[in-house]
Amino acid sequence: MALLNDHLLSVLIWFPVVGGILVLASCDDRRAGRARWTAVAVSVATFLLSIPLWSRFDRTSAEMQFVERIPWIERFQIEYFLGVDGISVPLVLLTTLLTMVVVVAGWRVVQARVAQYFAAFLIMEGLMIGVFCALDGILFYLFWEAMLIPMFLIIGVWGGPNRVYAAIKFFLYTLLGSLLMLVALLYLSRAAGGSFDLLFFHHLPLSAGVQTLVFLAFFAAFAVKIPMVPVHTWLPDAHVEAPTGGSVILAAITLKMGAYGFLRIAMPIAPDAAHQIAPIIIGLSLLAVVYIALVALVQQDMKKLIAYSSISHMGFVTLGFFVFETRAMEGAIVQMISHGFISGALFLCVGVLYDRLHSREIATYGGVIKVMPVFAFFIVFFAMANAGLPGTSGFVGEFLVILGTFSVNGWYAAVAALTLIVGAAYTLWMVKRVVFGPIQNPQVAEMEDLDRREFGMLLFVAAGVLLIGVWPAPLLEIMAASVDQLLAHVAVSKL
């Protein structure tokens, strides 16, 4: 138990990684069943292990908690330095929760190279938790980059027809941004006298010019990951080609890593540059919110539609960050969590349809409700949540962001609020064409409704969406101290 008390974060990172390696080593395709059950066991155990993170977290403190700090590469002062605050805890829990769902989602669908599939997701889970916990620049970069490898393989091996193009585009896009971040980290370390401690970087005085360059380098890495307009073009490709599980993880967690990077690294290290560049970022965010929402409206492919919807919703997140207002920032973080559930759920719904008819085209379907009433209930529910229906988590995040933005600049809020209309339009229109109306395709008439596995996983996610929607207080409470401290820190000039 001492291990769990003192090294909880290490356990959370390395347990799934080791589990993944075990799955890879012990199972081949002839023993696919064993691979599946091991993967479920590992992901559930990781989730159970992450619960103390929530229950034992001290909500009154903005300090890093569960800290582990040991020297690693002493010559370069690189440390194995982990810790979480109120911003990272919800993201870690989101990761452990959704990995369980994803493992269940891949249960029957994946028939080729089963062990490798589950191993990739488990290893990725550990690496993503690592990103949210790392407080050393190089350690952060290590997790950040290493998770590209399993994601690259997931898209490329189990993806759709155009998967090779999508996988390579995804990898190179992200790598280019990341390498600029690496150069910035190296530069900061030199300015800080050799340390890579991110918390130390927060208090490092930097001149205006340096701040701008450093911020832009970080921006390159994080904007690609979020993704922000105009570097968003990898996302629709990656989403469409990835298998269902890959899309869920991409939308629900990988995109959040970019947003998290702004909060943990870019904004506190270069606050003056953040303020200076904020109008541009707000502009790009609003562009994403409105323009990308319009793009989503005309999509024929359900996955592409949800992908564009993701970009649009992530615009809300960056908008919430860069107006530097408490409610907006809290709303943005709630939006990150909520979008994780909702977009994940929508991809799962598309996956359910795809497993039956092997088509993602909206036009293929129609009248699904007549043959799959339970499924129709879920997809309508998640569509409503995506459109920001009050009572669902989607509403809480968007409402807080708009409220906070309004107190800063009414025009920003007015433009952002347009999404409530356009967002509802594209989501509900898709649902209308897929779920309602007469059955035109004879194959649709033969589709079976959800089985118990699919029902269970969708119910699980729906519960999360509802819970945050009607009772967001615990989530807001856990992040409050950290958000306040971050905003106070960013408000002070470093010049």
Place this chain on the structure above:
Amino acid sequence: MTSLTVLDLWAVAPEIVVATLACLVLVIDLYIRSERPCALAYPLTIGTLIVGAVISLAGLYDAPQLALNGLVVRDGVGDVLKTGTCLGTAAVLFYARDYAQERGLWRGEYLVLALFGVVGMMTMIGAAHLLTLYVGIELLALCLYGMIAMQRDSVRAAEAAMKYFILGALASGVLLYGMSLLYGLTGSLSLAAMSQASATLSSESLPLMLAIVMVVAGLLFKLGAVPFHMWVPDVYDGSATSTTLYLSAVPKLAAFAILLRLLFSGLGGWIDVWQDMLAVAAVLSIGLGNVVAIAQTSIKRMLAYSTISNMGFLLLGFFAGTAAGYSAAMAYAVIYMVSTLAVFGIILALTRSGFESDLLDDFRGLNERNPWLAFLMLTVMFSLAGIPPTAGFFAKLMVLQAALGAGFIEVVVVAAILAVVGAFYYLRVVKLMYFDPPEAGTLKIAAQGYRRATIWVLTVNTILLIAITPWIGEMIDFIASSLVHLNLS
């Protein structure tokens, strides 16, 4: 001129032992014939290399010592590099065995040439004098010409050997010309004397600049850096894969050593003359290597261009001219050698008699044919691309950090962006192995008896690239501590 002492002999003990045993191998192979080729010579060769490594390591923590009237030096960095050379060559011959046997290359001479090549490399590593340096370079080069040309019935091998020989001779000439100018300017061939002369001879002197340009050109040729890289792809591609492995992996350590000896120990005082040259060569190598590698269809040619770009990264650390830079470059050379051993080891493990496995397409669907080898190849590819958590990432990290520390931020940004270009062709190999179905008719690789040991060694070799990560700090410290006595500023 002082008389020879035991200490002098101890300083060159590794060279003496390997050279003597190499002669023994030659004789044994001539007189003792067995039904299997090299039944005795092969274990003896491996034994020789292990003994050489042990003797090199034995003096690791002794004080540095100049010996044989200042011709050679025995110091920490030399001992580490000599050990690496011996062990690396042993691994090369281990991987090469089945391949070379199937192609009739596995003769006593092949092993003897490889061993004399090792002697040449060790001489380069321990050189404290331009003469020893040059003798070492030429000894290695002659062995390589022989090894490449040994595949008599291959036209491409003959072409590669000829090309390498002519261009190598030209480069040696340029290097020698530079050395003779240096002798004229400083009055000595000893590197120590040259370094003292830097106090009086200004770096503005035109003859000096000419001399340094010549020397650097010769060195860049040996390293295979742009603009003296033309021979690399042809030689890599034309040689038998076992020879390619030998000439691509191990000599990089010796190449680092001659850079260090000549440019730091000898010409360190004139760093402002050679620094910019190396910076330009580094960026050009990374750029050209990475861009042209994309267009290749043969994996050996692709790896040749990958070598060019990797040598660019090595130079990136080296030209910084700081303690951090030299240790970064040395760590880069070591990690690069381990990666190259692994990648060619995998290629050799995939060959059959009559099937060279040297085209990129031969890797199609490897994950379905042999998942474990595919996974090993995946690891090496990501390590070469510099993606964490592999050792290749830390190698690139250290090099970039050193260059940044010396104030070359533009170079670092350009190198980082070019590394993205490089990632593409490594990813393509992964794509071929994992995303593409195997071509019809390619055989499933069975675990043949003799291959099993190879797979084990390959596994250790490759997994080392990831498993070292928690202890990478210790490795860097070890490398840096071997460089301490050089009085780096």
